[in-house]
Amino acid sequence: MEASPSTQSPATKARLRTKTGCSTCRQRRIKCGEEKPACRNCISASRGCVWPGPEELDRRLRKFREQLYPKTTAATKATVIVNNVTPLSPTLLPTDIFSLAELDLIHHWLNVLSDLLVLPNADPACVAGHSFETLRMMTGCSGLKSAILACSASNKSTLSKDPRYQVASLRYYDEAIRYVSDAVADIGHGSKAPSDMLITAMTYLWGPDGELDARKHVAAAITLMKIRYQTAPKQICDSLAASWWYRVVYESVLYQAFFLAIRKPLSPDFDVDPELFQLQGESQHLEPFATVLERQPLILGLPLSLYYLMIAVIKTPQLPEAQRQAQLLELRAELALWETLTDDDKPDADVHSKFQANAVALFVLATSLLLDQMCEQCLLAGSPAELTTTSHTRWQVFAALRLLHRPDVSEMWKRCYLGAWPILVVGYSAHEEEHISSIRSMLRQMVERTGYGEFQRILEELEGLWASKR
Incomplete structure (x- = not known):
């Protein structure tokens, strides 16, 4: 029998009792199997499995x-x-x-x-x-x-x-x-x-x-x-x-x-292994692998075909001049199909489905914006590392900022790593102070809420670019 508090020795009082397991099992005074996120005892008894909160710290x-x-x-x-x-x-x-x-x-x-x-x-x-x-x-x-x-x-x-x-x-x-x-x-x-x-x-x-x-x-x-x-x-x-x-x-x-x-759309420095991700052609060994990953993505957030399209756009300036213009026209035609998805708003969709559609639309707009600038640069035969600027704000900038600030998904973007690349590309073309302030504020909140160093790097790069335009 356990001694009462008044009869316990100092050594016994100092001993720490086992306090692992869920609160439900501890209240029932049964041993918890500590399975996560719900223990076996609670599942079998159809009870709510509640774990200790911060007030119950060791x-x-x-x-x-x-x-x-x-x-x-x-x-x-x-x-x-x-x-x-x-x-x-x-x-x-x-x-x-x-x-x-x-x-x-x-x-x-x-x-x-x-x-x-x-x-x-x-x-x-x-x-x-x-x-x-x-x-x-x-x-x-x-x-x-x-x-x-x-x-x-x-x-x-x-x-x-x-x-x-x-x-x-x-x-x-x-x-x-x-x-x-x-x-x-x-x-x-x-x-x-x-x-x-x-x-x-x-x-x-x-x-x-x-x-x-x-x-x-x-x-x-x-x-x-x-x-x-x-x-x-x-x-x-x-x-x-x-x-x-x-x-x-x-x-x-x-x-x-x-x-x-x-990551660096104007000066790419990393190549994706084509044999690993190839879905067509002679290398078919990863097609089931890719097919599985496109169902309910937890990390990728986008269709693999859209990732391939973005990479193709970024690598176009590296092509020989004789091939570049034909490639740009082909990519523009493909992107035109993707752009039709940016207007597909379903008001009855839940917030999670809206975020998924919002993410695809945001990346399509950023890719479209980058491709338009590359097409203009190709016509001017300029350096691919310096995109053209216009006196007016491109339509993709307006559309992308509207998506980022939609009330139903804005908070989700502020805590999501996925927004890094589209914000960078949109920031390249922002020259109105209203848009620059909006992007700056969004990036600062992303840094504060995620601690993601990539957002800080992007903010510093864009600040340098915006300062050079003044």
Whole structure:
């Protein structure tokens, strides 16, 4: 029998009782299996599975956090309010596997960053399932843990303006790089396929050092994904169709590759492997793979054919002059078909469907704008790195800004990585102060709400361009 409080020894009083499991099971005084997002007991009994909130934090962790952060900064408060998240209780994670400092970053990843890495209309249950499966894998792979902690610390440093997190990010990043290098070397020396943990780790390497190493990391991730697919194509396609975890990981690799290919539209510096993404011609081995990914995308957000079209437009200036004009005319005809979709507004659609349609329309408008400028530049035989300017605002700029500021999706865009490229392209053609102020305000809010360094890079590039036009 358990001793009463009055008869307990000091040592007994100091002992921390187990407080893991959901609140529902704890109230019923039964052992919780701790399955996420809902435990087996609650599911079988048709009960609501409620997990402990921040008021039920483990007292040891609460004391540590109070020592580390004696006062909550305004920036931190703003981050919590802006992101509208409820922190996951640290009691759900074992302190014998993760240090308290690591728990702090894991909580940020689970409750803030994981939502920012997927589309805002993604199913929350799918996001939670992916996060907890990845968390389970982290307990057995220090390299994956380091990659996620590096990305989480980098993001938290931007959001909180606390330089300590950036220092931690670089330390974890170095650890992750060593893990990836050793794992890739092992694959090169043997015949085994890349592990899920290795490919997942590589999707998180861009965050801490995107400017210098993004191309190298993404190219390596593509190669590993291709090797993995070729060793078991049916298994991977079946997994993509059945597992949201696989969808998030593999879509992340593809999105990073596509984004790098379009990231610098005036001076592209990354090529997408045509054999990996080819849907027609001799290389048919990835067609089922691509078909699965286009159903309910969690990361990509756009049809693959639209990504191919954007890349084709960006690469057109690199063609020989004799081929360039014919290519521009062909692309203009194809884009004209896409432009008909930008007016397809369905008032009865739910907000998530509206965001999906809004995203396609926004990218079509940005691509159309870029192509029109390239066509004019081709006629003037100018440098492709310097787009033509006009005395009037192009129609695509008006249409794109209307889409970004629609009340039903505006807040979703402010928290979505997908808006980076179209805003950059629209910003190139903005010369009226009203439009410049609108784009500047949108980008600043995106930086504040996501901590995404790419938005800051775009803002700085556009500020330089706008200043040069004055």
